[in-house]
Amino acid sequence: MKKRVVITGIGVISPLGLGHQEFWNNLIQGKSGLSPITSLDVSNYPCKKAGEVSGLRPADYLGDKGLKYLTKGTKFLACATKLALEDAGLNGNNNLPQHAGIVVGSALGNYSQTTDYTYDILRYGPEKLLPMDSYDVALNSSINFASVFFKLKGPSRTVSSGFTSSTDALGNAFNLIKSGRETLLISGGVEQISLDSYLIFLMQRLLAGSQDSEPEISTPFDRKRNGFILSEGSYVFILEELESARLRGAKIYAEITGYGTSYMGSRRYSIEERVKKAAKAMALTLEDAGLEKESLELICANGNSSKLVDLVEARAINAFLGERSKEVMVSSIKSQSGECYGASGAMQMTSCVLAMHNSTIPPHTNYQKPDPECELNLVSQEKIEKNVKNAMVNSLDYTGNCSCLLLEKKSW
Amino acid sequence: MRRVVVTGLGLVTSVGANVRESWDALLRGKDGTGEITSFDTSMYKVHRACEVKKLNSNCHPAGKNRYTVYECLYASTKEALGDSGLIGYKDLDPERIGISVGTLAGELTIFESELRDHPQRKSDGFSMDVVLSYPPMTLSTQLAEQFGIEGPNIILINACSSGNHALCWAFDILQEGKVDIMVVGGSDVVPQTEFTHFHNLKALAPERCQPFDKNRQGLVVGAGAGVLILETLESAKRRGANIYAEMKGYGLSSDGYHMTAPHPQGEGAIRAMTLALDSSELSYRDIDYISAHGTGTPLNDKMETLALKTVFQDKAQDIPCSSVKSMIGHTMGAASAIESVVCCLVIKKGAIPPTINYETKDPECDIDCVPNQARELEVDFALNNSFAFGGNNASIIFGRV
Numbered sequence: 001m002k003k004r005v006v007i008t009g010i011g012v013i014s015p016l017g018l019g020h021q022e023f024w025n026n027l028i029q030g031k032s033g034l035s036p037i038t039s040l041d042v043s044n045y046p047c048k049k050a051g052e053v054s055g056l057r058p059a060d061y062l063g064d065k066g067l068k069y070l071t072k073g074t075k076f077l078a079c080a081t082k083l084a085l086e087d088a089g090l091n092g093n094n095n096l097p098q099h100a101g102i103v104v105g106s107a108l109g110n111y112s113q114t115t116d117y118t119y120d121i122l123r124y125g126p127e128k129l130l131p132m133d134s135y136d137v138a139l140n141s142s143i144n145f146a147s148v149f150f151k152l153k154g155p156s157r158t159v160s161s162g163f164t165s166s167t168d169a170l171g172n173a174f175n176l177i178k179s180g181r182e183t184l185l186i187s188g189g190v191e192q193i194s195l196d197s198y199l200i201f202l203m204q205r206l207l208a209g210s211q212d213s214e215p216e217i218s219t220p221f222d223r224k225r226n227g228f229i230l231s232e233g234s235y236v237f238i239l240e241e242l243e244s245a246r247l248r249g250a251k252i253y254a255e256i257t258g259y260g261t262s263y264m265g266s267r268r269y270s271i272e273e274r275v276k277k278a279a280k281a282m283a284l285t286l287e288d289a290g291l292e293k294e295s296l297e298l299i300c301a302n303g304n305s306s307k308l309v310d311l312v313e314a315r316a317i318n319a320f321l322g323e324r325s326k327e328v329m330v331s332s333i334k335s336q337s338g339e340c341y342g343a344s345g346a347m348q349m350t351s352c353v354l355a356m357h358n359s360t361i362p363p364h365t366n367y368q369k370p371d372p373e374c375e376l377n378l379v380s381q382e383k384i385e386k387n388v389k390n391a392m393v394n395s396l397d398y399t400g401n402c403s404c405l406l407l408e409k410k411s412w
Numbered sequence: 413m414r415r416v417v418v419t420g421l422g423l424v425t426s427v428g429a430n431v432r433e434s435w436d437a438l439l440r441g442k443d444g445t446g447e448i449t450s451f452d453t454s455m456y457k458v459h460r461a462c463e464v465k466k467l468n469s470n471c472h473p474a475g476k477n478r479y480t481v482y483e484c485l486y487a488s489t490k491e492a493l494g495d496s497g498l499i500g501y502k503d504l505d506p507e508r509i510g511i512s513v514g515t516l517a518g519e520l521t522i523f524e525s526e527l528r529d530h531p532q533r534k535s536d537g538f539s540m541d542v543v544l545s546y547p548p549m550t551l552s553t554q555l556a557e558q559f560g561i562e563g564p565n566i567i568l569i570n571a572c573s574s575g576n577h578a579l580c581w582a583f584d585i586l587q588e589g590k591v592d593i594m595v596v597g598g599s600d601v602v603p604q605t606e607f608t609h610f611h612n613l614k615a616l617a618p619e620r621c622q623p624f625d626k627n628r629q630g631l632v633v634g635a636g637a638g639v640l641i642l643e644t645l646e647s648a649k650r651r652g653a654n655i656y657a658e659m660k661g662y663g664l665s666s667d668g669y670h671m672t673a674p675h676p677q678g679e680g681a682i683r684a685m686t687l688a689l690d691s692s693e694l695s696y697r698d699i700d701y702i703s704a705h706g707t708g709t710p711l712n713d714k715m716e717t718l719a720l721k722t723v724f725q726d727k728a729q730d731i732p733c734s735s736v737k738s739m740i741g742h743t744m745g746a747a748s749a750i751e752s753v754v755c756c757l758v759i760k761k762g763a764i765p766p767t768i769n770y771e772t773k774d775p776e777c778d779i780d781c782v783p784n785q786a787r788e789l790e791v792d793f794a795l796n797n798s799f800a801f802g803g804n805n806a807s808i809i810f811g812r813v
Contacts, residue, residue, distance in 0.1 A: 041535065099683075101666065107547055109569065114517060118524055118605045119534065125455050126608045134609040135671060139517060139548065140569040144802030147666045153683065155664035156804050157577055160567040162549040168566060175584060181691075195534050196546070203543045262507070263565045265553050399553055401565055 005177045006410070008250040009088025009238030011080035011188075012350055015051030015231050016337055019083055024354045027362045028383045032336050034218060034229050040195050047207045049216050050193055051231025051338030062149070069135040071113050073192035074142040076234035077104065081146050081186055088238040088250060097244070101154025102147055102186040103173040104236075105165030107342030109139035109158065112194030142190055154182055160342070163302075163397035164261070165189060166235070167345030170405055171259030173239050183244050188236035189343030197341070201230060208305060218339075220303030220332040221310050221376060223369040228304040231338030235346035237353075253353050257390075258289030258406035264312075265400040271312060274398075278316035281402040282392065289406045291390060293324055298361065298391035300352040301376075303332030304339040309398050314374035316402070317394075329386070330376040331355070335366040345395040349405060352391050356409040359387045416586045417813060419653040420496025420641030421753045422488030422597070425740045426462035426634055430491050435757055437739070438765040439786040444740045445620055445632055450479070450521070451528070451604045458616045461602045462634030462741030471558060481519050482551055484637035484746075485599035489555055492639040493595070496653055503651070508592040510563030511552045512581045513599065514574025516745035518548035520603035555595070563591045572705075572742065573798035574598050575638060575749025576806035580662045582642045592647040597639035598749030606744065607633055613672060615709055621742070623706035623735035623767050624713050624781040626774035631707040634741020638750035645813075656756040657810040660694065660793070663687025667803025674711055674799060678719030681705075681797070684805035685723045688795065692809040696724045699731055699809070700791040701758050703751040704781070705799045706735025706767065707742050712799065717777045732789065734767045734782035748798035748806065755794040755810045763788050 010020045015033030017023040026033070033051040042048055053076065058067055061079040070078075081102075085091050117137045120129055136145060140158035147156040155176070159169040166189025173187035191197070201207050208227035209216030218229040245252060262284065264277035286293065302313050318325045333351050340347045355361050364379045393405045421431050426444030428434030437444075444462040453459040464484060467477050471486040493499050522545050526538070544550065548567045556565055564585060568577040575598030582594035610616050610633060617630040648655055665687065667680035674681070689696060705716055721728040736754055737743075743750055758764055763786055770783035793811045800806075 044535065099665075101664070107549065111518070111546070111548075114520065114605060115523060115534070117609070118520070118527060118603075121604060121608050122524075122527055122531065126611065127455060129608065129612055131612050131614075134612065137609070138571060138801075140571060141671070141802070144571070144671060144804065147668055148671055148803065151668040152666050153668050153680065154666065156570070156666040156802070157664070158569040160548045160569050161552075161565065162547060165549075172581070175588070179584070179588075199534075199537055200543055200546050203537065203540065261564050263510075263556060263562050265565070266557060266560075266562065268557075268560075397549075400549055 003178050003180050004242035005174050005239055005256045006242050006245050007237050007253040007353055008240050008245050009084040010350060010353065011084030011087060011236040013053055013056060013076045013080045014233035015053055018056060020350060020354060027333060027336060027351060028360055030363045030365045034338050039193060040198060045202060046212065047202060047209050047216055049229050052193060053233050069132050071110050071136050073110055073190050074136050074145045076192060077142045077190040078146050078149055080234035080236040081150060084236040084238050097184045099154040100152050100184045101156060101182055102143055102152055103157045103169045104143045105159045105169030105189040105342050106191060107160060107162050107165045108197055110137055110141050111139055112196035113137040115196055162400040163341050163344060164395040164401040164403040165342035167395035167403040167405060168261065170346060171403060174256045174259050177239055177241050183241045185239045186236060187239050189346035190234040191232050191340050191343045193230055193232040198230060206306065217366060218305040218335045219366040220305045220334050221314055221371060221374040221378060222367050223371040225305040225307060225310060228306050228339035231340045233340055233343060235343055235350045252410060253357050255408045255410050256405060257408045258285045260284030260288050261401050261403040264402050274312045275315045275319055278312055278396060278402040279320040281404050282320040285392060285404040285406050295390045296328055296392060298388045299328055299330045300348045300391060300393045301330050301332045302394045302396040304334045309396050311373055313394060313396055314376050317376060326377060328377060329361060329379055331361050331379050332364060333362055345393060349393045352393050352407055356388045356391060360385055413587050414589055415645040416583050416642055416659045417645050417648050418640050418656040418659065418756050419643045419648050420492040421656060421756060422492030422639035423750060423753055424464055424467060424484045424488045425636040425750065426464055427740055429466040429468045438736055439763055441766050441768045441784060442739060443620065443768060450602060456611055458611055458618050460619060460632060462632055463602055464635040479601060480522060481515060481599045481601055482554055485551060485597060488597060488637040488639040489595055492641050493559060496641040506560055506562040508563055509561045510565060510591045511555055511561055511595045512566045512568060512578040513552045513597050514568045514578040514745045514749060515548055515551060516571055516574060516600050517603055517606055519545040520605055521601050524604050561595060570800060570804050571802055572744050572800035573748055573804050573806040574745035575747060576798045576808055579752055579808055580664060580806060583659050583662060586642055586644050592644055594642045595639060596642050597637060598746035599637035600743055600745040601635040602633050617708060620769045621708040621738050622769040623708045623738050624774060624777040625770050626772040628708045628710060628713060630709050632741040634743040636740060636743040636746050636750055638746055638753040640752055655813050657759045658813045660809040660811045661688055661691030662808045663691060665805045669803050672801055674715045675803060676715060678715040680803050680805045681716060681719035681799050682722050684807040688807040688809050694793060694809065697727060698793050699795050701764055701794040702731055702733035703755050703796045704733050704735040705797045706737055708737060714776045717779055720779055729779055732764050732782045732787065733779050734765055736765050738768045748796060751796050752808060755796045758794050759791050759810060759812050762790050
C-alpha cells in the first residue's frame, strides 16, 4: 500500500529574507534579493552581483555553543531546519519522531572549505593545522551536522546532481516515505556563495554579465537574458506520511504527488533532443502522480535567465503542455532570488507551496522583451491572485538531469 | 516489487587492477599498503597508504593515467559492464539504464596537484581542468557520456558509506521498476587533504591496518573503486545474464550523536543492521558472512563488536566477520561499494577473505574476524556494513539466487 506524503513545515534562509513569511512577503512585493557582492572580493572580475544571505544570527536559532567551527552553509541548513521544525510544531526535545531522517541536495556542499583547507595545508604545513580546522569541511558535513545537532536517527543522505540536487533529494525523500520506509524526513537544499562557486560558474561564462557588453541582470525567458546571478541559502521542508501527520494534528501545506527525472546532459544531444528529454521528465512526473494534464494549473519554472537552459525549458514546457500551454501559468522567481544552483529546486518549491497556500502567484519582475523562442504564459510584472490546486516544479541542469516534482493543495 | 540482482562486477584496488587480480590477492591476504608516492609526506608522522598502482584501461586516449577518481571509476565500470555482457549488447534502451555513484571528495587530487605545481591564491582563478572536474556530479555525467547511459544519474556524498548509499538508491528505483539496470559504484583516491584530515584527527595507523586486534592503531587510507551492475531479475533473465547474487534489502540510519566519533553502544549501527534484516525478511540466524566496516580504529571496532553482539545475539561470535580494509585500506567513498563486490564474490565463489595483520586478541572485539587466513565456506547470505564518520550508517544484505 503506497503511503501519501505531505508538507507540514517550511524553513527558509534566503537573500529574500529569513523565515518563509519574510521570503514570501518580499517575493510577492517584487523585491530583489540581488545586490553587489560583499562576502567576496570580486574587484578583478566582471560580475558584481549576487543574492547573499544577510542579517542571519545563527545563535538566535541554534544557541551559542559549538558554532565557531561551522561553515556558512552548515549554519544556513541548521537554521532553516530549525525554522521548518518549528513551523511543523516539532520543535522541542521530545516532539520529533524517533526515527526522523534528513535528505538534502547540494551541488557543491562545503567543497570551498575543503579547498581552503587544502590551501592551508600547502601554505602552512599540516602540523600547523588543528583537528578542528577540518571539523566542517567535508562535502556533506552540513548534513552531518544537522543530523547530529537535531539528534536524527533515521537516514542522513546528501544528494549531489548539480542544479537538480535538491529536487532529486526531495524526490528521493518523497519516495522513501511513499514506499513506507520512512515516516518523517527533513528535506531540501543548501548552497553557499564562495570564491570557488563564483569562479567555477564565471569561468564557464554562465553568469549574467560575464561578457563585457552584456548587462548583469536576471531576467528569465527574456530576449535580453545572458546568464544567471548566483545566490545562496537553504530551503527545508518537513515531509511526513499523511496518516501520522493527521494523527498529530499537523498543519498541512500541500501533498507531494509525483516525481520524475530524465537525463538530458549528453553532449551528443542536440537542443531538440534535450527538449524531448526535459518534456519527458515532466510527463513522467505527471504519470507518477496519476494526474491528467488538464488538471495542471501552474509550473514553477527553473527559468534562471540562462540563454540556453531557458530556451530548452520553454520549448519543453510547450511540447509537454501542447494545447494547454495557453492556460497553464509559468512562474519564475529567479529575477528576484537569483540562481541558488543545487538548492534551487527547493527554493522554487517553497515559492510553489506558498503560492498555493496563499492563492497568489508572485510577479515575474525584470521582464521586458519577450523572446519569440520562449513563448510562455508567464506571470506579469504584478502578482496574480489565483487559486491553484496542482502545480509542478521544474529543475534543469544542462549537463545533467531534468527533474520535476508535482504538488497538490489539499484541505483536510 | 521487483527482485534486484547483481550481474556484473568491477574492481580497482591497491592489490589488483580488476576483479580477478584483486580477489586472488585478497584471498592470499596480500597487504596493499606502501609508501605514499603521490605527495610528499615528510611533514607527517604517517607515510603509508594503499595507493592504486595499475589501471587496465585508459579513458584519455591522448594522455597517460593520472589515477584520478574518475579513471578508477571508469576502469571498474568498464570491467563491470563487460562482465555483465552489456558492452556491445544491442537490445537495450539506454534510458532504462541509470547511474548512481558514491564519493567522498570528488576530484580533489586534480585540484591539489595543480596547486602544488602553481602555488597561487584562489582569487587568481582555476584552470579549466579544475573548473570542469570540480562539481562531484561530473563523475557520473562523464560516465554517462562515455558509455552512452541515458537514465537517472546521481551522485551520493555520504562520507565512508557513500557506496552503500548509492546501492540503496539504485535498489529502490529498480524495485519500483523505473529502470531495468543501474551502474552503481564508489570511487576515491588518496587526496592529501583527506589524509591530513585523518592524520590530524590521529585516526591513522602508522604502518598497517589491524582491524579487531588489541593493538590496532587506526585506519590506513586507500584508493580504489568498486562497481556493481544491479538489474531487475526480470531483465537479467531476459538477456540470460550471469547472476552473482541478489540484493535482498538494506537499512539506513544515523547516530545523531557526534561529528567524528561513533555512538559508543553502536545504536545507529544496530538499527542499520536490524532494518537490513527486516527489509530482507531474514533472521539474524540466516546470515553466514559479515563484511565488517572494521576500519581498525580503536573506537569503530569496539562499537561494531558491541552492535554485532546486540543484533546477532547467540550467533555473534560464530559468524565469520572480516575486514578487507586490513589489506586495501579504507577507500572512503569507494569502501562500501568495494565490500559489496566482495560480498557478491564470497557468495559466488564460496570463499571468505581474511582480516590480515591480526596478532593479539582483544576481549572487546571477540568476534571471528577470520584472522590472517582465507576460508572456504558456502555462504547464502552476506551482510555488508558501513558506518561512516558523522554516524552515517548503511547496511546491505546480499543473498544467493
